[in-house]
Amino acid sequence: MAIPRVIPVLLLKNAGLVKTVQFKEPKYLGDPLNAVKIFNEKEVDELIFLDILATPEKRAIPFEFLKEVAEECFMPLAYGGGIKTLEDIRVILKIGIEKVIINSQAYKDLDFIREAVYQFGSSSIAVSLDVKKNFWGKYELFSEGGRTNTKKDPIVFAKELDTIGVGEIMINSIDRDGTMKGYDLDLIAKMSAAVQVPVIACGGAATLDDFDKAINQAGASAVAAGSMFVFHGKHRAVLISYPEQADLKQFFSKKASK
Amino acid sequence: MIVIIDYGLGNLGSIKNMLRKIGFDSEISADHNLIQSATKLILPGVGAFDQGMKNLEERGLIPLLNKKVLEEKTPILGICLxxxxxxxxxxEGTLKGLSWIDAxxxxxxxxxxxxxxxIPHMGWEYVSEKGNSPLLQDMYEEPxxxxxxxxxxxxxxxDEVILxxxxxxxxxxxxxxxxILGVQFHPEKSHKYGMKLLTNFMTNF
Incomplete structure (x- = not known):
């Protein structure tokens, strides 16, 4: 049985490390390379980098930064933000980041995803779905960093992605982002039941129990978190942290045996 | 010379990065002369089986690799695909594999x-050692x-299974x-465990 993956998500904005609340008010936390160094020493399961301005402000993909990360970090690495062409993907993979996460471009052009999966293999192509509940409680998919409502149904769209053969689907709950109120378990459970591929839960995690619920109740394959790994205490002081691997192992094995 | 064979598939940069980190220079190449002179070979790969065999074939690498691996006994590590x-x-496909191992x-x-x-199976997994391969010498606990x-x-x-x-x-x-060695996982993405394994491949073979 795969060991549950616990993944810090690092948001980048103009080469700085930031954290948002409900995709808004990015708070500057510091130099992302410092955070990466700490996570590397902690031997984290995986790292995800998302550049939150690359698409909305049409900024360049931070290739130099990614290169620096890949030269020092020997763990699974994924990058998302502003990926629009097969050439973008080729360059990122060549640097040594083995997974790209596509969001806005997936809604616009499914053929692009199809071609990317064909050229680079399923395992290199993940799609992240930014999801928000509307006034009536219906889930809707957003693009451009949460700015544009695509009006698409996340579950229906995820099934299409599953058929096309993407390697992973990351669900990002806009409502829960940065709130530390726990994952949207209902959304994660619906998504996990609908697709074959691994689902990464993201948005709202505050405790190890949240991880347990997302994995063992809702069926996610991996759990991602931002605030939990970069803030400490109720005043949200910046402190990069990650549970000890031995503690994670003990926690999950205890939960699994129940 | 350590050559990471470039046949158009997979994440070659991170293997080179890890080798550099543990103190070994390597070349990413499909050049026949370079491969001929290699003292160690790594065949990485992410993608489909037939595409892999086709790409090796198109680059004229199959006879060369057969000679290096089967006759000259150059150590080779296959990763994933x-x-x-x-x-x-x-x-996954219809093409014949290299058939270097009965599997x-x-x-x-x-x-x-x-x-x-x-599926895909994606994530960290423990491994159990079988036998005593030098590839796993002094491996950390609970790899x-x-x-x-x-x-x-x-x-x-x-008896050819080591993990x-x-x-x-x-x-x-x-x-x-x-x-002839093969691992299904990605040592280049596996922190200290991968570094140990690649160090062993470099020094024990």
Missing amino acids: GMQLFTNKSE ETIKFDSTKTDKKFP KFYFVHSYYVKCKNS TSDYIHEFDSGFQKEN
């Missing part, structure tokens, strides 16, 4: 279990590695037949 290409055949590549079947096992695959290798000769792992069922996650 690279490992699978060493087998006789794969359920087959089989698709994970998650329909026979009640529990949900997403775990990062896997990404939808197919797995089944060896005919159990097993468990996903849906037990499968062979590492093999060795003299100078």
